[in-house]
Amino acid sequence: MNLRLSVLTGLAAVSLLGAARAASPAVTIDPTPPLMLGSAWYPEQWPEEQWESDLSYMQQAGMNMVRIGEFAWSSLEPSEGNYSLDWMERAIEAAARHGMVVILGTPTDTPPAWLTTKYPEVLRVGEDGRQLQHGSRRHFSIGSEKYRELCAQIVTRMAERFGHNPHVIAWQIGNEYTEDSFDPESRARFHAWLEDKYGSVDALNKHWVTAYWSQTYDDFSQIPMTTGRANPGLSLDYKRFVTDTWRSFQRNQLDVLRAHVAPGQLITTNLGGLGWANRFNRQQIAADLDVISWDEYLGSGYDDVSKNGTGHLNPYRSGSTHDLVRGWRQQNFWVMEMAPGFVDWSPTASNSLDKGETRAMTWHAIAHGADCVAYWQWRSALNGQEQYHGSLVGPDGTPVPVFEEIAQAGAEFARMGDKLADTTPESDVALLHDYDSRWAIDFNRFSRRYDQMEVLQSYYQALRDQTQSVDIVVPLAPLNRYKLVVAPSLNVISADVAQHLIDYVKAGGHLVLGPRSGMKNGFNALNQERQPGPLVPTLGARVEQFYALLEPVPVAGEWGKGTIDIWAEIFDSLAPDTEVLMRYGAGNAWLEGKPAVVTRRVGAGRITYIGAVLDSSLMATTAARLVTDAGIEPVRLDVPAGVSVGRRVGADREVFVVINLADGPREFALPGAMADLLNGGQVERLELPRYGVAVVSRPKA
Numbered sequence: 001m002n003l004r005l006s007v008l009t010g011l012a013a014v015s016l017l018g019a020a021r022a023a024s025p026a027v028t029i030d031p032t033p034p035l036m037l038g039s040a041w042y043p044e045q046w047p048e049e050q051w052e053s054d055l056s057y058m059q060q061a062g063m064n065m066v067r068i069g070e071f072a073w074s075s076l077e078p079s080e081g082n083y084s085l086d087w088m089e090r091a092i093e094a095a096a097r098h099g100m101v102v103i104l105g106t107p108t109d110t111p112p113a114w115l116t117t118k119y120p121e122v123l124r125v126g127e128d129g130r131q132l133q134h135g136s137r138r139h140f141s142i143g144s145e146k147y148r149e150l151c152a153q154i155v156t157r158m159a160e161r162f163g164h165n166p167h168v169i170a171w172q173i174g175n176e177y178t179e180d181s182f183d184p185e186s187r188a189r190f191h192a193w194l195e196d197k198y199g200s201v202d203a204l205n206k207h208w209v210t211a212y213w214s215q216t217y218d219d220f221s222q223i224p225m226t227t228g229r230a231n232p233g234l235s236l237d238y239k240r241f242v243t244d245t246w247r248s249f250q251r252n253q254l255d256v257l258r259a260h261v262a263p264g265q266l267i268t269t270n271l272g273g274l275g276w277a278n279r280f281n282r283q284q285i286a287a288d289l290d291v292i293s294w295d296e297y298l299g300s301g302y303d304d305v306s307k308n309g310t311g312h313l314n315p316y317r318s319g320s321t322h323d324l325v326r327g328w329r330q331q332n333f334w335v336m337e338m339a340p341g342f343v344d345w346s347p348t349a350s351n352s353l354d355k356g357e358t359r360a361m362t363w364h365a366i367a368h369g370a371d372c373v374a375y376w377q378w379r380s381a382l383n384g385q386e387q388y389h390g391s392l393v394g395p396d397g398t399p400v401p402v403f404e405e406i407a408q409a410g411a412e413f414a415r416m417g418d419k420l421a422d423t424t425p426e427s428d429v430a431l432l433h434d435y436d437s438r439w440a441i442d443f444n445r446f447s448r449r450y451d452q453m454e455v456l457q458s459y460y461q462a463l464r465d466q467t468q469s470v471d472i473v474v475p476l477a478p479l480n481r482y483k484l485v486v487a488p489s490l491n492v493i494s495a496d497v498a499q500h501l502i503d504y505v506k507a508g509g510h511l512v513l514g515p516r517s518g519m520k521n522g523f524n525a526l527n528q529e530r531q532p533g534p535l536v537p538t539l540g541a542r543v544e545q546f547y548a549l550l551e552p553v554p555v556a557g558e559w560g561k562g563t564i565d566i567w568a569e570i571f572d573s574l575a576p577d578t579e580v581l582m583r584y585g586a587g588n589a590w591l592e593g594k595p596a597v598v599t600r601r602v603g604a605g606r607i608t609y610i611g612a613v614l615d616s617s618l619m620a621t622t623a624a625r626l627v628t629d630a631g632i633e634p635v636r637l638d639v640p641a642g643v644s645v646g647r648r649v650g651a652d653r654e655v656f657v658v659i660n661l662a663d664g665p666r667e668f669a670l671p672g673a674m675a676d677l678l679n680g681g682q683v684e685r686l687e688l689p690r691y692g693v694a695v696v697s698r699p700k701a
């Protein structure tokens, strides 16, 4: 427990420092532009006499924001306690002279060589027991108290110097939180975390059912730290521990910043590895910040080129990721990094987006609720690990071909700022995304064919086609604003989540559960009531058995006919008022004739359980049915396939961002005359070339 004591002492010292600064003169921070376009710029890599040229080109591209500093520790503190912040101040002032506000990164993703040489204990240790060395980034341990102390020192210096600089509108803590560490200090933290949670090792043994395979522990220190196939209770708690460790790592810097910086300066971090990455619970990280930002890259993770095939913009995949990020705080967000054309790390081909596609992707983010898009990076670094990456200007500092289309977006952003100010996407439908469930299924997929993200995506796509707007939120988010809530794979249902969902249904909502719902409790142990666990009494039915399938099986009933595949659950113990909507047909004797979809009215609302993975056409008719039954207005703009529509709503207006992602030009009628915000005047039809963008608006009905 010494460890926890020292955390507290460290934080207290920082807050005292902050109290001393509270008397600083009030300054007015530059207003955050309602729409920001910018890029990551690394002035520390370039001779100062070249800054003007860089900034002039940024201004020419219509940029109104620049992000600096996030990897600059060795330039800010060249040796321990020897700070060099003047260059940063000059860079901020120069950017301001060119009409740009600044987002300042804390450089804690890249501890300098003097630091790791003097304090080697702060270096990250991989799960294989190997300690990282200097020469890359992310080589620190998030659990190291010494590292947190050193972070607090550099951030304090920066905050004292720039916390009241009027041109600094926001701070970014670190960069793309990624790796956890397996060093001895982190292990001690894990054991302390478990002790805090369970109080006694007996309680832990009970919830994890450690009698299984004689896993019973006598002492917290015996518990392994592993991401391998472990006890499911341990695996789930390890993820929560990593979340809490990142959260306290972040809090250490947040406390410094909050104590020193003017209230007008917002605090964020750029969550990377794509929004769906699930090393830790990103929604909980987001909860502590003022604004959430993420880095949208195609070509890895959920947007894997091997799945996507191309590395081009897939509006459903990118769109669902934006919606997920927006849902963490149920507010607009920033895209802190986007590749201008191409990355340099794609596992297959770092192919370029097509001509026009980067601008389309930029507007696509805005359509889904982004208020900022920044590119990574401004200028090709002459050396370092990312020499080939897409940029706006080349190593010589003059524009590359994609510059022109980004400049077009810049000019458009400048005109659209006040039109899009105070608007946000609105939806009647929510999908639930839950990290505990996500992890629980990933620890044991049971069938390699069951890809829960594909299942979620199939619901998202079908519902978005119907409504042009879907929110993605955590189960405990306020749900009463939604007419329809769909939980595609809510595997873990704790008592509080169950109560929240029951309240939603009773108050008049329609809750739709997908396969694998409610198998597990909050300790990742099987629910003895069977599925959907604590919702069995509400549903008036339980899953009698689940089956992983290798072949499709027909289903038929009130929603029509189709096939299901991959996963099938059969229901029994039906209450008299629980209806069977669909039944399995012939082909698999375990399933034949058994209920596949059941539903029940409860209070003013309804609960439905779809026990199988539907084929795409049955999914489309199901989504249409669910949307109509919930009284949700159908598609707002009737557009051809391949044209993507995002709707942002303000107090008095609706703004539609319409993007043609089809393989050629498309022309179509609008439901009535609308203001053409990009070109002026009123339009009743849109004619869009491939990758063409229109922003149209009408008064709110």
Ligand code: GAL
Binding pocket: 175, 176, 272, 273, 295, 297, 337, 339, 343, 344, 376, 386, 389
């Ligand atoms: C991001 C990272 C940037 C840069 C970029 C390249 O993940 O935050 O610093 O490395 O990738 O695509």
